[in-house]
Amino acid sequence: MVSMVTVYLFLHILGAFMIVGGSTLGEGLTAGMKRSTNAHTLLALSSVASRIPMMTVPGALLAIIFGTLMIPLYGFSHSAIWINISYTLWIISAVLSVAVLGPAMRNMHALAQRDAAAGTEASAELLAAVKSPRFGMTVHTLSLLVLIFLVLMVFKPGN
Secondary structure: OOOHHHHHHHHHHHHHHHHHHHHHHHHHHHHHHHHOOEHHHHHHHHHHHOOOHHHHHHHHHHHHHHHHHHHHHOOOOOOOHHHHHHHHHHHHHHHHHHHHHHHHHHHHHHHHHHHHHHOOEOOHHHHHHHOOHHHHHHHHHHHHHHHHHHHHHHHOOOO
């Protein structure tokens, strides 16, 4: 018989894999977009990138819900520093994703659709959106936060 703790752990780790997979895919697609000046290529890459939240949002929910449920089952306290840092970073990740990355991706995708319909070269406006330091830094920050999550979950500092 499979225990409740095992099911929770499986779902928590599944969520983590979904987040890591989405983050890795996002980094790769961002690198590809920054290297391209072709509107059709940018449209294809932004189409794939726009689907990443279909993986990362459920993953983030699985990770936070089942991680929270496991805290007392493993004898940890909700006041542990590593747990509070994780919750804080989870909120920061959600805010960055919703307030910065999502709008930037929707804008890039719309510009790529417009440019692809008009021709093959990306407009200066689309290239500026793709090469925006704000966009790039947000993608990299989210990836760094994923790495910090993994370190916190594995090493549980301060526990």
